Amino acid sequence: MLNLVGTGGTFDRLHDGHRLLIETALKISNKVVIGLTTQKMLKRKKFADIIEDFETRKKHLENFISSIGGSDRVEIIELTNPYGPPIKEPEYEGIVASQETFLNSVRLNELRVANGFDPLVIILIPMVMGSNDQRLSSTAIRANL
Secondary structure (H helix, E strand, O other): OEEEEEEEEOOOOOOHHHHHHHHHHHHHEEEEEEEEEOHHHHOOOOOHHHOOOHHHHHHHHHHHHHHOOOHHHEEEEEEOOOOOHHHOOOOOOEEEEEHHHHHHHHHHHHHHHHOOOOOOEEEEEOOOEOOOOOEOOHHHHHHOO
16 A cells, blocks of 8 residues: 555546546555646647536545545645646655556656656556447547537
């Protein structure tokens, strides 16, 4: 069991892939910090104009985390850069990422090592498939709104 892991994302239209990410983080760590992307960082995302606002996305995360009994072990913070706190805080031990964000995790580890920190254990979750046999994603959900 790790002591502290991070994960992050937009978490728009909270779906089963997001849930798997959070559940995995809680299974492998005593404490989880979730970086929730701010609206400012989302300007270039596909269908950015219909992404749920920060407070709505945060509330949906809090409700889900509470429903699985993880509220006392999770902290949700504003994510204002692609790497979050692990880039400057050595106590992080791992990161839980999707296949889609794996390369960001590798780059984060390169930056941590350059800063004199230990690299993070990268826990990679598989992509979750939707009912149409396509990978489940918030972008695909927004495209169908």
